[in-house]
Amino acid sequence: MYYRRIRDLRTDHDLRQVDVAEYLGCHEGVYRRYENGSREIPIWALMKLAEWYDVSVDYILGITDNRRKYGE
Template sequence: MYRRIRDLREDADLLQKDLAAYLQCTQVCYSYYESGKRDIPTDVLIRLAKLYQVSTDYLLGLTDRRQPYPAGKSRT
């Protein structure tokens, strides 16, 4: 998961400080998310998924499918 959020940030040409400002946390706090030193809270995970337009399952490494699930539709 941590590698994916770093790769997504780098693909978007964003800095850790940019994400920290978006998430309203410090750059150090965000760097801990990327390095796995700190668990990512659910609300932060959701905000990252919305920002990058990916599913939370993709961020968590449960799928390689990047697209978020359509609203109101079942995943099964």
Template structure:
């Protein structure tokens, strides 16, 4: 998971500071998420999925499909 959130950030040309501002957390805390030094809370995983237009399953490593799941109505 940690490599995926770093790769998503880099693929979207964002800095750690930009992502941490979006998440309303400190940049040093976000850096620890990316390095695997802190567990990423569920609410942060959801916000990251929304930011990058992907699924939480992709971030968690449960699928290799980056595309967001279609919404069923």
């Protein structure tokens, strides 16, 4: 589920895969595998993406449809 969410967040922000990969400090191919679900996303990357997109980790993981972070 998370791979759909990170793809949707990226496209909602008009970013390219290479932009997100650069932000994460990884190769574009690695990030592409996160988005297509063929590689598990590490926790540090998940947390960094949640911070960048200003959403909760639970939202990215598909646990909730509420984009807000806890406490907001």
